[in-house]
Every structure is written in structure tokens, then in C-alpha cells.
Amino acid sequence: MLPEIGLGLLWLAAALAGLQLLAGGLSLTANGKGMAGIVRPVAMVQGVLAAAALGILIWLFVETDLSVKLVAENSHSAKPLMFKIAGTWGNHEGSMLLWVTVMGLGGAFVAAVERRLPEPTMMATLAGQAFVSLGFYAFLLFASNPFARLYPVPEDGNGLNPLLQDPGLAFHPPTLYLGYVGLSIAFSFAIGALITRQVGPDFARAMRPWVLGAWIFLTVGITAGSYWAYYVLGWGGWWFWDPVENASLMPWLAATALLHSASVLAARNALRAWTVMLGVVAFSMSMVGTFLVRSGILTSVHAFAVDPRRGGFILALLAIYIGGALLLFALRAATVTEGERFAITSREGALVFNNVMLSSILGITLIGTLYPLFTEAMGTKVSVGPPYFTPVSAMFAVPMFVVLLFGPMLRWRRDKFSRISPLLALPLVVAIAAGGWALAMGVRHVLPLLGLALGPALVVASFLPLRGRSVLRAPLSLWGMVIAHAGIGVALFGMASDSAFTVERLVAAKVGEVNQVGPWSIKLAEVAPIAGPNWTAMEGVLKARYDGGAEATLRPQSRTFWAPLQTNAVSALKTRWNGQLYTVLGDETLSDKGESRWQLRLWWKPYVPLIWIGGLLVALGGGLALLSRVAQDLKRRIARRKGDHRRDEVTALVQGDTVRGDAA
């Protein structure tokens, strides 16, 4: 019965989305103004219903209800609870339901709290949000029903891909989804503003917190995803330029650009058309990425294999939403004037440069991701990997980082470079010192060298906008910017360290043997079988010493899952302040004499954790900025309410006087 209730809720939510679109649209016409009153409540109920449907699906997974096809295919009774829950969205149908739920809740949230925009723009925005949701509801209800039953009921389920059976993955997709789908709100805002031609600072201020929120989730999602891939795939790398990774990077790049151009629009009433355009592009990239990953059109290690029919469905949605939005943009953008002008040497100028560089990286990532598809249409099959992506994206990233050194110190509208150039002495000295240190350490390749020099300089330069201010009194939003920019520098230093300093050893070790990697000496103490809830493993016990120091124990495993039967390596890591030791246990090999040896892969990765620490700092900076916006908003609202209250009191007094006057 429960699955049918879930499906019913989904239909109901879809119907409400239809009503939301209709009422929102009608409220913009001369005769339909009365419809405006129901749009907000409908949006809220729609979101709650979608969430309830997702809740039921999660419950079915927790119960391992094998009469539901999706559960039988993706879960197993022996699975730990957390992974049963994660199994809900570790598959196509469930993740689509999660998508619709986040979209619905996002719309509900906007309907509940957003009061800054003019009412017609708000109605157009909520109608736009419903329009996009409707397509996804249709996709769920007609092409990928998550509640479909299965008969006969199997004895047990199929399980979940062991690679996906990891705490990181339980929370990674929902985080990314909050980001992807949060951008749908920016998209709807852009559509609403284009329809009512209300693109101005108010629009940017209203949109900004939503973009910021989505961007924070994307940042955390990408950072966590990268760390997950790093330690789960047993590969020792942190970024592969895989289509699935690119699918999350592209919306992030667009959202980062949008965040900065929205600041220009909010503060200076410039870059109007460009900001609207980025609002459309950011969510488009979420959809394009989702499509590429799910249509089976690109090959990837962790792409969902989905049939082309579903690919066709998502493509139709893409064509309608993105095509429609871009058409609206082409028709309306000319009526949106560019707004205030500014000199090239100005805060705006630096932000425009940042936008152009981010868009360029986005463009080359998109081209690289689509290129195999293009050549395949022409008749040859090509795989594009890091040899293309890394240098080409660095070509745009390096100039962007250089401008980031001084951009935040420039004044709005017009500034002189000579005013800030003395301040740049400090980052310059740091860059030279760090570069010299890297050279002394034997780093010879250009990109790692640049990264090692620029990273620390960026960290120092990020704090310069705080000069002359009391540390405690500086606004929270300024601190947000400082920390986010410093995080970029920290991450950059980590990335460069990985390619500059990583030492690797592959050995076939006997039990008792000691091997050296970098400053570490590592003894393979023993290899023993152990058992987990739904796997067995060979576990290596490694005794590692850093530079003759205290002994640390690492336990890398080679796990075998039996549902389904699959083996994968679980790495073991030891983190020190100056880097990470990364160990993987491979297969057993027998020599001619019948002597047993174990393949061990050992990496010493100096400063590599800084990549993710930097990513989290970037997200933290975003969080502080969001907090400051929300706090300002609340303050303004409270002030307004107090004002209203006082007005009421005054009115009452005046009326009281009148009454008394009458009596006299």
C-alpha cells in the first residue's frame, strides 16, 4: 500500500505544480490578478508533498521492501542502515525523486520567505519554478516511476555497487543536488525578471542569497566528492576530469561567476544582461551535466548506465527549458540596459575579468567533455583526459589568480593602480620566497612552480582588504570574502604540491619486510583475513614511522563483497601536518619458490590535504557571507515591523485624541 501512497503523493504534487504555473501565469494578466493569492501556498504544499513521497521511498529502502522493483534492484537486507538510506538516491529513479523534492522545497522556501521582489516578478519566478518542476515530475511519472512493483518478489535484493558503499557517498549526492537544484531558483529568478523586465539591484539582492546557498552546497559537494574519489578509488589522485566530475564543476564555475556578477549588479547596477545570462547558464549546466551523465552518451567510471529513451526525455526537457530561456533572453535582453558604466581599473573591471576567465574555463571544460561526442558523430572515438584539461584550464586560471591578488582592493567605478601597488609588495615578497623555496626543493615544472608561488601569495593578499579595519568590527561579509579567497590560495598550494612533491613506490613485500617511501619507513607486519557486515577482506597491518619517529599502524584492505560479488581496495591513510601517507594493499603473488608476497602501493603526498581544507575554507567563506546577508535581511525586517508597530501606535493615539476631542 505504501508505494501506491507515495505514487499518489507524487501525482498530487505534480498537479499542484501545474496549478502553480497556471495561477502564477494568470496573475500576470490584467484579468487574473486575483490568482496571485494562491500561488505561494500552492508552492509550499507542492514542496511538502514531494518531500513526503521521498520520505516514503526512504522508508521502503529502510524496510527493504523487495516488492518494490527499485529496492530489489538497489538494496539488500544485509546492508548497514546508513547505506540502505543512501541506496534511495544511489540509483536513477531515486535520485530524480530527490531532484524534484529539492526543487519543490526550494520553491516552497522562496514562496515562504522572499518578500523583496515586486509581486509580479515573484509570481513569474514561482511560475517558472513550477514549469521546470513539471517536466521532472512528468519524467518521474511516465519514464522512471520509483514506486513500480515487482512480481514475483525476489528473496533478496541486488545490493549497491561496493564503490558506492561508503559514508562519503551517503551524503555526497544530496549535497551536490542541493547545489544543482538550488541553481534552479536562480534560473527561475532570471526568467521572472526577464518576463517582467525588472532586472536591477533589487533583483540581484533577492537572488544573491539563493545563489550563495546553492554555491556553498556545490563547493562542499565537489570538495567531498573529490576526497571520496581520492580515498575510495585507491588511485591516489584527487581529480580526473571525468565527465561526472566535470558535470559538477561546470555549474560551480557558472555559479562562481554569477555570484560575482550579482555583486556588481547589486552594488553598482551594472552587468544586468550578463547576470541574467549567467543565471540561465548556471542551472543549464546542472541540467546538461545531469543529462550527459545519465543518457549513457558518455563513458565514465561512475556514470549511471541509462537507456537512450530516458536520455531522449531529459534532452527534450533540456531543449524546452534551456532553449526557451535562451530565446526569452535573446528577445528581452536588449530591453535590459547595461546600467552604470565603469573604468577598466576598478572593482567592476576586476570582477568582469574574473567572469571572463571563469566562463572561459567553463567553455573549455564543456568543449573537452563534449569533444569525444563530437568526434564520434564524425566517425572516430576519442578520449579527452588530463593532458588537455590541466594545461588549458591553467591558462585561464593563472591570470585569474593574479588579478585576485589585487582585485578585491580596488575601488568601485574608478581607481588608480598606483594607489594599491605599494600594498602588493607583501604578496610579491611571499610569492618570490615560496617560488624560491620550491625551486630549492627541486621543483622544475612550470605549473606546479606557479601554483606553489601563487598559493601562499593569494593567502596573504586575501587578508589585505581588512587593513585599516578593526578585526572585530569588519563586516561579516568582508570576512566571508577574505576566507573564501584565502581558501583558494590554500587549495592551490595543495594541488601544486600534489604534482610537485608526491613520491610513489610499488613493492611486492614479504611479511616482515620494511620499505621506504619518502621520509617514511613502512613495515608489513602481517596480512590477515577479517569480515565485515556484507564483505570479507584481507587486511594488511602496516607499521609506519615518519623519519624514525613514533610508530603508526595503517590497515589497508582488499575487500570482497558478496552481494554482488566484487572486489575493491580500501586504502589506509595517515595524515600528518605536512602531508599524507597513502597505502593500498594489492593482490598476493607467489614467487617460483612458492614464497608469498603482497603488492603494496605507497604514496607520500606532502601538503595534499590542503586541497580539501582549502575547498572547505572557500565554502566557509561563502557561509559567512550568507549569514551576513540573512542577518541584514532579518534586521531590516525587524526594523520595518517595529516601524509598522509605531505607526499603529501613533494612529491609535491620533484616533484616541479625535475621540476625546469629540467627547469634549
Add this chain to the structure above:
Amino acid sequence: MSKDSPAKAPRWALWLPLVLFAGFVALVVVGLVKPKNTDIASQMVGKPLPAFTLRAANDARPGLSNADFQTGKPQLLNIFASWCIPCRAEAPVLDELRRQGATINAIAIRDHKEDLNAFLTQYGNPYARIGADDVSAVQLAIGSSGVPETFVIDGKGVIRYQHIGDIRPEQIPDILRLLKEAQ
């Protein structure tokens, strides 16, 4: 450039995103509709391998030259890279081919020794020889444009067949048959 910027975009530029997007949709439609066809014959099929000598890509296996194929025995030439994702899927299939008697030589494209070692440790090493092609020069000379690709070469060093993309498990018998025919 004017001192005040940016100038207002010309009207046609506003249509540009829509045009680019239409191109994307067209490309994807072709990709979705077109059946996956991997049997495209290269112009090099039927011709001898061009002369090349590649240094060893890692310490575990010797390098590769065209002379290595003139042994009288048909061999496979696999073009791959550690950064290539379909190559990971292909690795067990190549291992199976080796187990069934095929000799497989390889060219690693634009690879680094450490990455390659890690790849071979994790996904298996079915190769007899691995040459390093750091600038894709040999790859282009033999008519290959991507990774992975596999060539069937007869005992005299003549290319008999080119397989584009990863070899799927169900294609193992085909490859073995082609090797036999190249005898």
C-alpha cells in the same frame, strides 16, 4: 578600447547562446540516434606499420618498435593511457585475451611513469611491451585518434584490423578469430 567599459553587446550577440545551444542539442541528438558503430576501417588497414621506436614507458616492460611485430606471429597493439577512463573497463578484457593466448603490445599515450605503474597495478598488466608516446606522434602515424584502440597486426607487421574504443567482453571471440586469420 574605450576607457569606459563594457560597451553594450550588439543585438546579434544576444542570439549567440541560443545558437550554440541548438548546436549542442543537434550534436547530442546525433549521438543518441546514431547506433554505436565501432567498425570503422582506418586508411592504414592493409598497410605495414610505419617505422617507429619508442622508449619503455615504465621499468617493468621493454619499449616498443615496429620491428617487434615482424616475428611471424600475429600480435595485438593496444593504444591506451592511465588517464583514459574506458581503458579501465577494458583492462580485464585484455587480460582475458592474454590468457587465451594473444600477445599484446601497447603504446601508452601522453602518460607518466607513476600514473602508468599505478594503473597497471590496479587494473592488471597484460602487456608484453609498452612504448611511451609522449606527443602522440606514433599514434597519429598509425591512424589512431583516441584511446583506447586496438590493432590486429600480422606476423609481417601489416595492420589487419583496427578496433576503435574499448573491447567489450562479447567481442573477445571476434578479436581472437581476427588474430587467427592474420596468421
